[in-house]
Amino acid sequence: MTTPNFSPRWNGDDPMGNSNRSILVQFRAGRCKVEGTTITPDTRKGIFRIIQDEQHLKHVQWIDRSNGLIEEDYFTFSDVDLERIAQSSGRVFLLRWRDRSNKLFFWMQETNAEKDEDHFLLIRQALNGPEAGQTEEPGPEDPSGAVSTPAATPAADETNSGQQTAPSQLTTEQLQYILENMNPQVSGLDIPSVAELLSPEVVLPMLRDPAIEQSLQSLVQHLPEDDSSPEAVAELLSSPQFRQQVAALSQALQSGQAGELLRSFGIDAQSNESGMVALLQGLLRYHAQTRSMNPSEDNPMDET
Amino acid sequence: MADEGWCTIESDPGLFTGLLSDIGVKDVQVEELFSLDVESMNKLGEVFGVIFLFKWKVQDGDGDQIVNGTLMEPSSVPIYFANQVINNACATQAILSIVLNSPELDIGTELSEFKEFTKDFDPTMKGLAISNLKTVRTAHNSNSPNQHFVLEGMKKGEKDDDIYHFVSYIPHDGSIYELDGTKAGPIKRGEAGDNWIEACIPVIQSRMNEYSVNEVRFNVMAIVRNRENMYLKEIAKLEEEKKTKGETEASEIAARIAELQADLEAERVKRKIWKRENARRKHNYVPFVMELLKLLASKGELNKIIESAKAEKKKRMEASAKPES
Numbered sequence: 001m002t003t004p005n006f007s008p009r010w011n012g013d014d015p016m017g018n019s020n021r022s023i024l025v026q027f028r029a030g031r032c033k034v035e036g037t038t039i040t041p042d043t044r045k046g047i048f049r050i051i052q053d054e055q056h057l058k059h060v061q062w063i064d065r066s067n068g069l070i071e072e073d074y075f076t077f078s079d080v081d082l083e084r085i086a087q088s089s090g091r092v093f094l095l096r097w098r099d100r101s102n103k104l105f106f107w108m109q110e111t112n113a114e115k116d117e118d119h120f121l122l123i124r125q126a127l128n129g130p131e132a133g134q135t136e137e138p139g140p141e142d143p144s145g146a147v148s149t150p151a152a153t154p155a156a157d158e159t160n161s162g163q164q165t166a167p168s169q170l171t172t173e174q175l176q177y178i179l180e181n182m183n184p185q186v187s188g189l190d191i192p193s194v195a196e197l198l199s200p201e202v203v204l205p206m207l208r209d210p211a212i213e214q215s216l217q218s219l220v221q222h223l224p225e226d227d228s229s230p231e232a233v234a235e236l237l238s239s240p241q242f243r244q245q246v247a248a249l250s251q252a253l254q255s256g257q258a259g260e261l262l263r264s265f266g267i268d269a270q271s272n273e274s275g276m277v278a279l280l281q282g283l284l285r286y287h288a289q290t291r292s293m294n295p296s297e298d299n300p301m302d303e304t
Numbered sequence: 305m306a307d308e309g310w311c312t313i314e315s316d317p318g319l320f321t322g323l324l325s326d327i328g329v330k331d332v333q334v335e336e337l338f339s340l341d342v343e344s345m346n347k348l349g350e351v352f353g354v355i356f357l358f359k360w361k362v363q364d365g366d367g368d369q370i371v372n373g374t375l376m377e378p379s380s381v382p383i384y385f386a387n388q389v390i391n392n393a394c395a396t397q398a399i400l401s402i403v404l405n406s407p408e409l410d411i412g413t414e415l416s417e418f419k420e421f422t423k424d425f426d427p428t429m430k431g432l433a434i435s436n437l438k439t440v441r442t443a444h445n446s447n448s449p450n451q452h453f454v455l456e457g458m459k460k461g462e463k464d465d466d467i468y469h470f471v472s473y474i475p476h477d478g479s480i481y482e483l484d485g486t487k488a489g490p491i492k493r494g495e496a497g498d499n500w501i502e503a504c505i506p507v508i509q510s511r512m513n514e515y516s517v518n519e520v521r522f523n524v525m526a527i528v529r530n531r532e533n534m535y536l537k538e539i540a541k542l543e544e545e546k547k548t549k550g551e552t553e554a555s556e557i558a559a560r561i562a563e564l565q566a567d568l569e570a571e572r573v574k575r576k577i578w579k580r581e582n583a584r585r586k587h588n589y590v591p592f593v594m595e596l597l598k599l600l601a602s603k604g605e606l607n608k609i610i611e612s613a614k615a616e617k618k619k620r621m622e623a624s625a626k627p628e629s
Contacts, residue, residue: 102618192613198593202612206605215599222592224583241449241584244314248450249590261453265594280610283601290602 024050024058024126027119031062031072032092032105039085039092041107046071048106050126058126060095060104074102080127082120091116095123191276193250200238207233253279310392310441311448315357315468315523318578319447319585320399324527326443328412329403331533337524340505350529351501352409353402354473356508357395357523370491372510373482378427378489383476384419386430388485393435396444398470400434401483402527405474414439431485452588473507475500480507501526532575535568 026049031042045065052058060080062072076097085092091108108116196202206212213230220228227236236242252258253275262269267282268289313319320334334355335348345351378385384404388394403411404419411419422433434440445451472483475496480503482491493507512522539561546557600606 103622192610192617194593194597196613196617197609198596199613199616201616202609203596205612206600206609212599212603212605215603216596219592219595219599222589222595224587226580226583236584239581239584241581241587242589244449244585245452245587245589246593248448249453249593252450252453261590262594265591265598267594267598279597280606283597283606286598287601287604287606291604 021051021053024052025119025122026050027115028065028109029062029106030109032107034103034105039105041092045109050076050123052126062104062106072104074104076127082123082127084120093120095127191280193276194253194279195243195247195250198237198246200234203237204234310390310396310435311445311450312392313395313444313447314449314585315395315470315525316581317525318581320395320525321578322582323396323443323447324399324403326446327440328414330410330412331530332403332409332527333530334399335526335528335531337526340508340524342502342505345501345505346499348501348526348528349531349534352406352474352527354501354504354508355395355398355402355525355527356471356473356511357398357468357525358512359468359521370487371514372507373491373493375487375491376481376489381476381481381490383474383481383483383490384423384430385427385483385490386434386485387427389428389431389435393441393444394468394470394485396440397431397434397485398472398483399527400440401472401485402474405476405483406527427489446586447582449585452590471511473504480504482507482511531571532568535564535571539564539568 026047028045029048030044030046032039033042047061047063047065049061049063050058051061058076060072060074060076061070063070079098080102081096081098083094083096085094085105091113093106093108095102095104095106097103108119110116110119207216216230216233220233223233223236227233255275258275258278259269259273262279262282266286267279268285269278269282273281317334317336321332324332324334332352337344337348337354376383384401386397386401388397400415403409404415418433418437422430425433469484469486473493474481474483478496480493480496480500482493484491494503497503508524542557542561542564546554546561549557597606600609
């Protein structure tokens, strides 16, 4: 999907070659790596941009200018705040997802620092909808007053995002859409691994759900003999032995063609999908299939 | 051929104990040593060999330059010495180096025959023969987290995995020998004296010092007699002895027996945990994982667990990094 060596001129061309997508803001910026408590600039030349795709989903992207690969691609379902990092000597800014699901640091690579404020304004508009820019003056990112235009209050900024705010809960349809449009070659994808999906923090609360707890009985046959009681299952899922195998499975899924394995468990994986994408796509198909067979969704599935 | 799949396994005394039993070695177990002092060494009872494990950096582990020891020509000492031909097998190879050099151990028919058959091979051939020893490989792999799936196009994880290196120490003919499969032969490290395990402490210590600058991940394990049987035998012996003694002495013996009973009980609890962990290690969770994911998907919960997993991940990342500084 990505085009290596595409034009270094950034006039709003879409490297995805898809005219239905619109670029809301784009300028030269680098990424920053966060290690421990320090932020280090990734010295590569890059492009920061926010696009809106044909589904009206907004993506924050970072592209390596040397090869044109989109290295970071995040959906913004929830509100995202822009913050300028005052302590930094360079021109560093932060995008913070309000649901705390994500945080990204960038540094400006545009030579003219005076344009930074314009770029920040465009980012806010892109993130919070066009009204944010049309009705408001530039945001309050610089309390020193270097900006000549009157500053809006942060509260005004937040209320302004109202109309465009997407629900922060990912829907099945959105998930489907993300998976279909995903390029597995691009790193930095926001798809959790199997190990992350089945971490005790995630899965144990699920298993306490009465509807699922009931169906779980049919799964204990797949567990070691001594681990079939509900308490044992909870302990097992947290045990290093289970975690290690799931981590190994995650790794295998990320690096290999999972089709055959998935199909052996009745998960319909397509040959053009690989790894986690194949698994999740297959599971979504399974969901669609079971829903059509069993619209009430109340009965435990017949696992054969 | 030698590359026909040895998976990485964890280094854990319970796992190694299970492995020894799986390959037919009787009446032994593996104990981890948390401290290299005389007291804890002497508590071990009969020790057949010590395994020293450390994270291996290629640049400093290489070469045949030996500090504080003498590299022996393999054919010059009657020690079963094999070169290591695959990295992932090294834990098992370290165990074999000890049991194949412990004539007092019952190592079962298969290993005895193997030892007899390969005894005149050179170290490389011995290493190759070990790597092709099916029973041992099967037992080894049954403990690996990725034994149940090899996916098409999957990368071999050997290079980036943490490479651990295992070295064995055994007493032989009054000396302590280090058996390191990456070296050309056994290395004589010093005199064994009356108590070889005590003499082994400074040897391991000096070996540790070669690495200790950046290396914190050491692990020392000993192959010892099965403790449960050992306690049972000792209790039985004391019970007999008690019968022949007078009242005061008998009550002293009874107190010792009570102590041993407590040790025995603790050992049994430990064995039970090991057994459960080993069963969990060997179990194939892929069907469970797939059916669980299907169950969650069929209930329309897939999007929820993805959201929740993402939130957990970010929580973890935020906990480990406070970037605004």
